[in-house]
Amino acid sequence: MQQFLTRLFNRLMKSRNWVLIILATILIKWVSLYPGWVEHNYSRGIYPVIARVQRFIFGWIPFSIGDLFYLFVLLIIFYKVFKFFRLLFRKQLNRQYFVKALQQGIFILLFLYVFFNLLWGLNYNRRGIAYQLGLAVKPYSVADLDTLTNVLQVKLNTYAGLVTEAERDSFDKKSRLFRTAVKSYNALSQSIPFLQYKQRSIKPSLFSYIGNYLGFQGYYNPFTGEGQVNTTIPRFLEPYVTTHEMAHQLGYGKENEANFVGFLACRTSGPPAFSYSAYYDVYNYALGELFLKDSTKAIQYFKNQHPQVTKDQETFRRFYARYRNPIEPIIMWGYGHFLKANNQPEGKRSYNEVVLWLIAYYKKYGLAAL
16 A cells, blocks of 8 residues: 555656646635636536536445545545554654655645535535525524424424324335435426436445444535435434435535525425424424524423424434534534635534525515425
8 A cells, every 4th residue: 555655646746736736726716706606607507517427427336435435535544644653663754754744735635625626615605595596695583583483383293293103114215215305306396497406326324323423414425426314313314314415416515505405305295204304403493593592482382392393302312412422522623614614604503594594485485485
């Protein structure tokens, strides 16, 4: 492996490649300052072609190629760390080693930055779903939030009475879960054509159990175009997580937008378990935001929940309490800063901002549209 890595780095780090990678980095940063250009030329022009090609190449493979790529990268990192400590103990470290390591590190970071943005990351800088739907997303009042929470609870309680354990069990077969998610987007595209989803590439994560300890329910791999779902999370979460990751595949990088698009798709699906999953998630976001602004009202909503909703909330709490560990807060801290660096200043709270889009949506289309 050492010889392979040495030859690889030597070929990549030729002077002309340094010039190209630096120019590409500057160009990407400059382009990202123009959301209109990104929206019309990248997100609606270049990116859909890239995404289709990625899903065509990797979508038919039953396991995640992206996860194998991540595993390969981790092996290289472990190997480099092992090599460093071996040289340290042998007292063979010198100035030349540190200079070379720094050069390689900078080049790899620039390389990943360029390809991450070319393959998907520029979508963080687009105008997005609010622009496409003509939504006026702006700060909301407690009354707006109260109205939203009330509508969502009525919908959620309704579907809580319709969903059955047999239906939830049917999605233990993940191919059925993913096929139903694709059908959900196809149904949504009848009214919103630009949300049509073609060439499925959504898969169970190979790191699902590890993801429980790190706090991840799903993730998107921009290098292979695959969406990964943690299939060990409570079953009532899986449909919404799936449509959320598919929203990323359609070019919605920001978590609040992916939450909103995933909700639109998930709630239009035929099976009550899908609709329940969508309303369960956004209702909890709305309820949490309402609790911060008016805890008395939030507690009253909690008392009016369907017993199944309360049961699932308790299941959710027990599930994550089981996997709580000292490493997760560190990972989430790093992830929060990653989001902030990618045009999401609220960090992890960007997920909660879905309530902004939901309020803007019902103000334009009416409460019945939810």
